[in-house]
Amino acid sequence: MRLIINGEPYECRVYPGSLLALLQQLGFLSDDATAFSMRFVVALNQHIISSSRYASTALQEDDCIDVLSVITGG
Structure with missing residues (x-):
C-alpha cells in the first residue's frame, strides 16, 4: 500500500x-490502544x-498522512 x-x-x-x-507501526504510539500520546x-x-x-x-491507497508535533509555550 502506498x-x-x-x-x-x-x-x-x-x-x-x-x-x-x-501510527503503531511507525512508532508514534505504543501497542496499547488506550495510551494515546x-x-x-x-x-x-x-x-x-x-x-x-x-x-x-x-x-x-495514496492517502496523505501528516503527523504534526504540538509545540506549547509562552
Whole structure:
C-alpha cells in the first residue's frame, strides 16, 4: 500500500488497516490502544483526525498522512 507520510512516499509492507495500526507501526504510539500520546496531531488528507477515531479510520491507497508535533509555550 502506498501512502504519503509527512510529504514523503511510504510503501507499507504490511497493510495497516487503520490509522491507529499505522501510527503503531511507525512508532508514534505504543501497542496499547488506550495510551494515546497528545504530543502530536494527525491529519489525513488535510483533515485533522481526533485520537478517539484512530482505530476506526480506514486507510486508502495514496492517502496523505501528516503527523504534526504540538509545540506549547509562552
